[in-house]
Amino acid sequence: MSVSPGPRRRILLFAPLGIAAAAGAGFLVMLRGLSSGAYNPKGVPSALLGKPVPEFDLAGLVGADRPTLTAAMLRDLERPLLVNFFASWCVPCLIEHPQLMRLAADGVPIMGIAYKDKATEALGFLRKHGTPYQRIGVDLPGRVGIEWGLYGVPETYLIDRQGLIRWRYAGPLTEDVVKADVAPLLRRYA
Amino acid sequence: MIPELGHFALALALALSIAQSFVGLLGARWADARLMGATGPLAASILIATGGAFACLIWSFVTNDTTVANVVMNSHSAKPLLYKVSGSWGSHEGSMVLWVLILALCGGAVAAFGQGLPSVLHARVQAVLALVGVGFLAFILATSNPFDRVWPPAPDGHGLNPILQDPGLAFHPPLLYLGYVGFAVTFAFAVAALLEGRVDAAWGRWVRPWALAAWSFLTLGIALGSWWAYYELGWGGYWFWDPVENASLLPWLAGCALLHSAVVVEKREALKTWTVFLALLAFGLSLLGTFLVRSGVLTSVHAFANDPARGVFILGLLGCYIGGGFALFAWRAAAMVPTGIFAPLSREGALVLNNLLLCSLAAVVLAGTLYPMFADLLLGEKISVGAPFFNTATLPLVVPLVLAMAVGPLLPWKRATLWPALLRLWWVALAGVGGYLGCLAIAGARFGPALGFAAACWLIAAAGADISDRLALFSRPRAAWARAKGLPRAAWGAAIAHAGLGVMILGLAGMGLATDRLVLLHPGESADLAGNTYTLRRIEDVNGANFTARQAIIEVSRQGQPRVVLAPQKRNFPLARMTTSEAAIHTTWLADLYAVLGEEREGGAVLRLHHNPLAPWIWLGAAIMALGSALSLSDRRMRISAPVRKLAKEAVRA
Numbered sequence: 023m024s025v026s027p028g029p030r031r032r033i034l035l036f037a038p039l040g041i042a043a044a045a046g047a048g049f050l051v052m053l054r055g056l057s058s059g060a061y062n063p064k065g066v067p068s069a070l071l072g073k074p075v076p077e078f079d080l081a082g083l084v085g086a087d088r089p090t091l092t093a094a095m096l097r098d099l100e101r102p103l104l105v106n107f108f109a110s111w112c113v114p115c116l117i118e119h120p121q122l123m124r125l126a127a128d129g130v131p132i133m134g135i136a137y138k139d140k141a142t143e144a145l146g147f148l149r150k151h152g153t154p155y156q157r158i159g160v161d162l163p164g165r166v167g168i169e170w171g172l173y174g175v176p177e178t179y180l181i182d183r184q185g186l187i188r189w190r191y192a193g194p195l196t197e198d199v200v201k202a203d204v205a206p207l208l209r210r211y212a
Numbered sequence: 213m214i215p216e217l218g219h220f221a222l223a224l225a226l227a228l229s230i231a232q233s234f235v236g237l238l239g240a241r242w243a244d245a246r247l248m249g250a251t252g253p254l255a256a257s258i259l260i261a262t263g264g265a266f267a268c269l270i271w272s273f274v275t276n277d278t279t280v281a282n283v284v285m286n287s288h289s290a291k292p293l294l295y296k297v298s299g300s301w302g303s304h305e306g307s308m309v310l311w312v313l314i315l316a317l318c319g320g321a322v323a324a325f326g327q328g329l330p331s332v333l334h335a336r337v338q339a340v341l342a343l344v345g346v347g348f349l350a351f352i353l354a355t356s357n358p359f360d361r362v363w364p365p366a367p368d369g370h371g372l373n374p375i376l377q378d379p380g381l382a383f384h385p386p387l388l389y390l391g392y393v394g395f396a397v398t399f400a401f402a403v404a405a406l407l408e409g410r411v412d413a414a415w416g417r418w419v420r421p422w423a424l425a426a427w428s429f430l431t432l433g434i435a436l437g438s439w440w441a442y443y444e445l446g447w448g449g450y451w452f453w454d455p456v457e458n459a460s461l462l463p464w465l466a467g468c469a470l471l472h473s474a475v476v477v478e479k480r481e482a483l484k485t486w487t488v489f490l491a492l493l494a495f496g497l498s499l500l501g502t503f504l505v506r507s508g509v510l511t512s513v514h515a516f517a518n519d520p521a522r523g524v525f526i527l528g529l530l531g532c533y534i535g536g537g538f539a540l541f542a543w544r545a546a547a548m549v550p551t552g553i554f555a556p557l558s559r560e561g562a563l564v565l566n567n568l569l570l571c572s573l574a575a576v577v578l579a580g581t582l583y584p585m586f587a588d589l590l591l592g593e594k595i596s597v598g599a600p601f602f603n604t605a606t607l608p609l610v611v612p613l614v615l616a617m618a619v620g621p622l623l624p625w626k627r628a629t630l631w632p633a634l635l636r637l638w639w640v641a642l643a644g645v646g647g648y649l650g651c652l653a654i655a656g657a658r659f660g661p662a663l664g665f666a667a668a669c670w671l672i673a674a675a676g677a678d679i680s681d682r683l684a685l686f687s688r689p690r691a692a693w694a695r696a697k698g699l700p701r702a703a704w705g706a707a708i709a710h711a712g713l714g715v716m717i718l719g720l721a722g723m724g725l726a727t728d729r730l731v732l733l734h735p736g737e738s739a740d741l742a743g744n745t746y747t748l749r750r751i752e753d754v755n756g757a758n759f760t761a762r763q764a765i766i767e768v769s770r771q772g773q774p775r776v777v778l779a780p781q782k783r784n785f786p787l788a789r790m791t792t793s794e795a796a797i798h799t800t801w802l803a804d805l806y807a808v809l810g811e812e813r814e815g816g817a818v819l820r821l822h823h824n825p826l827a828p829w830i831w832l833g834a835a836i837m838a839l840g841s842a843l844s845l846s847d848r849r850m851r852i853s854a855p856v857r858k859l860a861k862e863a864v865r866a
Contacts, residue, residue: 031546032546035485035541035542035545035546036542038489038492038493038538038541038542039535039538039539039541039542042496042534042535042538043535045582046527046530046531046534046535048585048586048589048590049503049507049509049523049527050524050527051589052509052585052589053507053508053509053520053523053524053527054520055589056508056509056520056523057520061509061588061589072592
């Protein structure tokens with residue numbers, strides 16, 4: 023057993039303090055990030071985060087007087103936008119719909135992809151509740167959903183100006199999510 | 213009126229705690245007998261004030277006072293009384309009040325049982341406990357006042373989350389907090405020792421009962437939580453390596469190391485720096501858990517509704533207590549020179565090995581818990597660290613721990629030779645091999661569970677070997693009874709607690725053999741699982757106090773002989789708009805027959821059937837561990853706290 027406190031032992035005694043301080047600093051940054059939206063433990067991790075959107079080419083929704091959506095249209099953008107997977111058969115989509123309408127009214131570009139939904143039914147849904155989307159693609163077989171790694175509907179992605187996927191949210195957008203996540207991220211990538 | 217009284221009592225407790233920290237620290241510094249003598253009564257008044265606040269909170273819940281925001285958010289008039297009371301600590305605010313109440317209880321207990329403590333040490337311990345109380349009372353009053361009023365009053369409360377309306381969960385938080393907060397006492401002893409610049413055998417003897425008590429409450433609290441997850445969440449699992457579960461396991465591991473290393477301080481006056489460090493660490497990890505649950509930096513089923521502002525406040529408190537403790541440690545710990553020496557191969561050496569392994573385990577769990585958060589922060593990567601990592605990384609540490617646990621208690625103090633101890637373990641090893649082969653014979657080539665059975669048999673037999681060795685049961689059986697009566701309870705307690713871990717591992721190994729099946733049954737149809745036939749008789753409606761339920765009636769038979777009827781439910785709570793599944797469990801002690809009702813489809817029901825061998829033994833083992841440490845606590849030697857020479861030097865004050 024060492025008896026006299028040598029310099030090495032001295033340093034060792036400072037180790038717990040140093041580790042605790044480093045961890046504390048990390049936690050502080052996390053808490054800051056929580057309020058600014060930069061750190062979000064709730065986000066379902068996506069393998070596509072930070073990557074360009076996968077290639078796809080979809081048919082438009084006939085009768086919706088909105089152009090169709092392809093991957094090429096999600097590159098070199100003027101401002102960040104949202105891509106929202108929806109379906110007329112999905113109840114949570116109805117819950118999040120007012121949030122999308124509000125965002126669209128605020129001028130946020132939103133692209134819609136009707137997931138495993140017949141064109142007529144998707145059209146009926148939008149006629150009844152309003153169309154928040156600038157462009158709409160129809161993914162009846164759900165192939166695009168697979169390539170995006172879709173968790174379920176509704177699901178929303180945020181694409182930055184370079185066309186990289188920056189954020190993904192599985193489940194209905196609520197006012198809290200819009201305020202806490204979407205709005206700060208739109209500002210951040212503007 | 214009553215809620216205001218509660219709010220006032222909290223403020224009073226804060227003022228008293230501030231006074232206590234000054235009185236204690238200054239009194240000890242000036243060696244002022246009157247100031248130091250005041251710390252006991254002050255601790256009692258803090259306890260009365262916090263107890264009053266807590267009583268006011270419970271009163272608000274029991275009378276369903278809907279002008280109190282906390283009651284509106286978490287209670288409802290139609291709730292059974294037990295859950296009205298337990299709802300008072302179900303929310304973030306209420307649980308913080310419970311936290312400070314338990315802290316005040318600890319202060320009161322130190323004052324009551326610590327009559328033999330040197331008054332300087334007692335004053336400093338009380339002051340540090342009060343300082344911790346100051347921080348958390350200020351936190352409650354500044355950010356989480358449980359007595360906030362709403363006007364106009366809501367017609368009725370929103371109700372408590374139905375999942376939490378369960379007797380197991382009603383007592384899970386208090387037990388857990390008794391453990392977490394109990395480590396505040398060992399923390400206070402460590403800080404006091406650092407201030408004094410001295411740790412001796414007597415210090416080790418005073419710290420050990422507190423570490424033991426906190427550890428056994430934490431054991432019970434964790435076990436209760438795990439049991440609840442097993443029967444209420446309906447997934448058939450008992451431990452999910454969820455970050456919050458890990459957060460409770462961390463202080464448990466550190467506390468387990470602490471109560472073993474304190475023995476070495478007491479016996480040999482060695483490992484002083486290390487023991488002080490563990491005492492700081494155990495409480496630091498408890499606080500880390502509090503921070504993780506309440507700040508929102510991670511997601512978990514356990515997390516409270518979060519507010520980053522609260523997180524910053526708690527982080528500040530953590531900085532004060534952990535940072536302050538470790539800074540003091542860095543500054544003063546070098547002064548602690550070990551006086552006793554021991555050979556590496558000795559009981560002390562075995563305890564050092566125990567500490568190394570337990571702390572490595574804690575480090576692995578800590579790293580696995582925090583890594584995803586820091587990877588997200590530093591590398592921007594979303595990673596989840598789950599059961600496969602923890603199972604793989606902890607196994608190589610648990611195996612040597614289990615092996616050494618059996619050998620350690622047989623080694624003599626100071627200097628030992630391994631061979632005689634190993635010779636005495638030959639039949640224990642035989643039991644282990646028997647467990648291994650027995651499992652392989654019954655369950656087939658399942659080597660993981662077989663290893664578990666071997667470990668369980670080894671540990672239980674080793675505890676028996678330890679006791680029979682001390683009683684000289686085989687060499688002089690006639691005197692054994694007399695020796696049994698003379699054997700200190702601490703020795704019995706240690707052996708029982710070690711055997712308890714064996715029983716728990718038995719349960720874990722059994723669960724390794726668990727099987728389950730997902731079936732769609734129509735009434736009259738049946739499915740087989742593990743030799744039992746499950747027949748769905750009917751599906752019916754049932755009404756409860758504040759829920760309606762669908763219930764499946766399943767008859768279980770074995771080789772044509774009816775055994776039991778299982779009735780799993782799917783409960784719908786209209787008020788909370790939530791559905792919970794109530795698993796039906798029938799235990800034979802050899803196995804749990806476990807059934808969960810899923811969706812109903814085309815007149816049939818989806819049923820999940822589990823056959824969980826030895827499942828109840830997991831929690832029984834935890835209870836045995838807690839029983840062992842309670843027995844150890846009742847040892848007379850634990851209660852005689854101060855050596856006589858110290859009492860003689862200083863006048864004893866009431």
